[in-house]
Amino acid sequence: MSPAMQPIATCPEPRIAVEQLCVDYNGEVALYDASLTLPAGCICGLVGMNGAGKSTLFKALTGFVRPSHGRIRINGLSVLAAQQQQAVAYVPQSEGIDCQFPVSVWDVVMMGRYGSMNLLRIPRPSDRVAVRDALQRVDLLDLARRPIGALSGGQRKRAFLARAIAQRASVLLLDEPFNGVDVRTETLMAQLFLQFRSEGRTILISTHDLSHVSDFCDLVVLINRTVLAYGNTSEVFTPENLARTFGGMVPKR
Amino acid sequence: MTWLLDPLTHAFMVRALLVSALVGGVCGLLSCYMTLKGWALMGDAVSHAVMPGVVVAYALGLPFSLGAFVFGVGSVAAIGFVKQKSRIKEDTVIGLVFTGFFALGLVLVSKVRSNIDLTHILFGNVLGISSSDLQQTLLITALVVVLLLVFRRDLLLFCFDPTHARSIGINTGLLHYLLLSVLSLTAVAGLQTVGVILVVAMLVTPGATAYLLTDRFDRMTVLAVASSVLSSVIGVYVSYWSDSSTAGCIVLVQTGLFLLAFLLAPRYGILNAHRSQAS
Numbered sequence: 135m136s137p138a139m140q141p142i143a144t145c146p147e148p149r150i151a152v153e154q155l156c157v158d159y160n161g162e163v164a165l166y167d168a169s170l171t172l173p174a175g176c177i178c179g180l181v182g183m184n185g186a187g188k189s190t191l192f193k194a195l196t197g198f199v200r201p202s203h204g205r206i207r208i209n210g211l212s213v214l215a216a217q218q219q220q221a222v223a224y225v226p227q228s229e230g231i232d233c234q235f236p237v238s239v240w241d242v243v244m245m246g247r248y249g250s251m252n253l254l255r256i257p258r259p260s261d262r263v264a265v266r267d268a269l270q271r272v273d274l275l276d277l278a279r280r281p282i283g284a285l286s287g288g289q290r291k292r293a294f295l296a297r298a299i300a301q302r303a304s305v306l307l308l309d310e311p312f313n314g315v316d317v318r319t320e321t322l323m324a325q326l327f328l329q330f331r332s333e334g335r336t337i338l339i340s341t342h343d344l345s346h347v348s349d350f351c352d353l354v355v356l357i358n359r360t361v362l363a364y365g366n367t368s369e370v371f372t373p374e375n376l377a378r379t380f381g382g383m384v385p386k387r
Numbered sequence: 388m389t390w391l392l393d394p395l396t397h398a399f400m401v402r403a404l405l406v407s408a409l410v411g412g413v414c415g416l417l418s419c420y421m422t423l424k425g426w427a428l429m430g431d432a433v434s435h436a437v438m439p440g441v442v443v444a445y446a447l448g449l450p451f452s453l454g455a456f457v458f459g460v461g462s463v464a465a466i467g468f469v470k471q472k473s474r475i476k477e478d479t480v481i482g483l484v485f486t487g488f489f490a491l492g493l494v495l496v497s498k499v500r501s502n503i504d505l506t507h508i509l510f511g512n513v514l515g516i517s518s519s520d521l522q523q524t525l526l527i528t529a530l531v532v533v534l535l536l537v538f539r540r541d542l543l544l545f546c547f548d549p550t551h552a553r554s555i556g557i558n559t560g561l562l563h564y565l566l567l568s569v570l571s572l573t574a575v576a577g578l579q580t581v582g583v584i585l586v587v588a589m590l591v592t593p594g595a596t597a598y599l600l601t602d603r604f605d606r607m608t609v610l611a612v613a614s615s616v617l618s619s620v621i622g623v624y625v626s627y628w629s630d631s632s633t634a635g636c637i638v639l640v641q642t643g644l645f646l647l648a649f650l651l652a653p654r655y656g657i658l659n660a661h662r663s664q665a666s
Binding site for chain 2: 160196197198214217218219220222223224226230231232235236237238241242245246248249253254255281283284297301307
């Protein structure tokens with residue numbers, strides 16, 4: 135069986151457990167008393183306004199900011215330990231990436247394997263197989279040799295998803311995955327998310343597009359400086375909760 | 388052939404060619420990361436900030452590279468500290484800190500009793516390199532090349548997507564300081580060839596030239612190193628035959644190569660870009 139197709143390691147602990155998390159930047163509070171628990175194999179939407187703390191939560195989950203209070207456990211491990219086991223993959227917004235960078239699609243997906251390689255990061259045959267499989271799953275194998283600058287926005291998004299697949303992460307953090315994406319990519323991504331869920335991966339999707347949340351998120355987390363509500367989408371996604379999340383201004387669904 | 392061989396009869400010319408080619412190669416390699424990371428201004432800052440370190444080291448009889456290294460890294464730490472603790476924007480902080488360090492260097496040179504020639508620091512002195520300086524340069528360049536080759540994939544990832552690097556457990560703080568240390572060391576080496584003022588050209592131009600010529604990182608490093616070594620060698624020859632500033636000649640040749648790429652590069656040159664737009 136090729137590495138990319140092997141099942142994701144099961145774990146009795148929740149995939150993500152955040153307890154009373156507080157983050158502040160030089161005394162300015164970005165997130166306080168945020169708690170949530172996500173089980174293995176679920177798709178969870180993270181909904182909030184700009185500046186509500188979505189990206190702060192992501193930064194805390196990727197170890198970029200240190201919580202001033204509270205703790206985070208991923209698969210029962212500390213963030214650093216989970217990262218060293220390649221458990222966490224972050225799929226960036228396309229805008230956050232320099233798309234003139236001189237790397238090919240293949241190179242980008244291979245970066246998903248770096249964590250399991252030796253210091254010199256010389257790909258082994260198994261790494262090449264993992265990259266090939268990941269590219270196949272996102273339907274980009276034909277474009278593997280293209281520079282990433284030559285891809286469309288949707289194709290680039292798929293390349294970064296392939297990197298997460300090649301990494302074999304059990305927790306995927308996606309930042310606005312549906313921004314500027316073509317219909318083909320959107321359909322393919324939705325299918326992939328369902329596959330990921332059945333493979334036991336947990337997907338946290340930061341978004342302000344509410345229609346996507348009600349379409350395929352099992353769980354939803356509403357955030358505004360803290361976790362206002364979280365749980366099954368059908369129960370949490372109420373007009374009252376949304377009004378609290380968006381400060382009385384409910385965007386159109 | 389005399390124009391090629393005649394300079395080689397002088398020992399100082401052979402040494403100058405070797406040193407400038409070596410330093411050129413290392414700067415070319417590093418320049419790829421500088422241009423991709425957007426650290427050109429940082430390179431300028433560090434190369435100016437090492438100056439007081441060189442003076443202090445000479446005055447204390449220490450290797451000049453040690454003093455330069457301490458001040459180079461110190462300036463970056465100072466930049467980071469001021470930026471974090473105040474509301475001032477980063478480019479302002481960089482401009483403020485490196486000129487402060489540089490001014491300190493100028494004052495020290497004029498007050499500290501030593502046999503340092505200010506113009507040698509400012510504009511380089513590759514024709515008069517001593518053998519102890521040569522040894523230090525060899526050591527520095529060897530160290531920098533080894534570090535850049537061992538960490539080349541990690542540094543590439545660090546430039547491209549530090550968030551991903553971090554999320555797969557790579558210590559990005561360490562990579563940040565590794566790149567800064569390498570920058571300080573290389574600035575010291577480059578300082579000997581072209582001096583404080585033009586070092587930034589060595590740290591930026593070859594990378595920029597190569598970046599216009601390819602979309603593959605491995606090819607970019609090869610092209611940057613090749614163009615940088617070539618510029619150094621041609622520059623030293625031109626300076627010998629025209630009896631003009633060596634540093635100026637080396638950097639002028641680099642700039643010339645950049646202009647060629649800017650005009651003629653297959654995909655990103657402006658002439659070809661116009662043609663593809665027209666068709």
